[in-house]
Amino acid sequence: MATPTSTVKGGSSRDGTAKTMVADQITQSIQSTSNLLHLMLQSSPSQAELMKLPKSLFAKTSTIKNTELVLEQLPRVISSLDAHMDNGLQSVPQLKIVMQLLSNIENCQLKTLSRAQAIQQETGSVEQPPKPANLP
Numbered sequence: 001m002a003t004p005t006s007t008v009k010g011g012s013s014r015d016g017t018a019k020t021m022v023a024d025q026i027t028q029s030i031q032s033t034s035n036l037l038h039l040m041l042q043s044s045p046s047q048a049e050l051m052k053l054p055k056s057l058f059a060k061t062s063t064i065k066n067t068e069l070v071l072e073q074l075p076r077v078i079s080s081l082d083a084h085m086d087n088g089l090q091s092v093p094q095l096k097i098v099m100q101l102l103s104n105i106e107n108c109q110l111k112t113l114s115r116a117q118a119i120q121q122e123t124g125s126v127e128q129p130p131k132p133a134n135l136p
Contacts, residue, residue, distance in 0.1 A: 023068040030057045030064075 034057050 019068060019071050023064055026064050027061055030061055033057060 037057075
């Protein structure tokens, strides 16, 4: 079994190895505990209670392996998110320009609409929809 200092030495290049070693040590501990429980089971009068323990320990072994896989993928996910954030931040000046253009378009449309309403009020004419023709 490795000593704690041997897993720390090596820096970030060995992080994956250290995580794998920790996961393997946890798995070995669970298996050792399970083996011990099997031995106790053979000599214990309360076998029914001991039968439940190894099953739950073995069920957690796959969870530990899945956690190891997630931890291995985490640096790539963080790097990818970082790249997307950088791209998004580089787009901010263009987004500001687009927002300004949209604001200018909206202001022009509002000015045109208010002028049309002012002219309509000055002339006093309100357009009404055409009346339908009488059909025989």
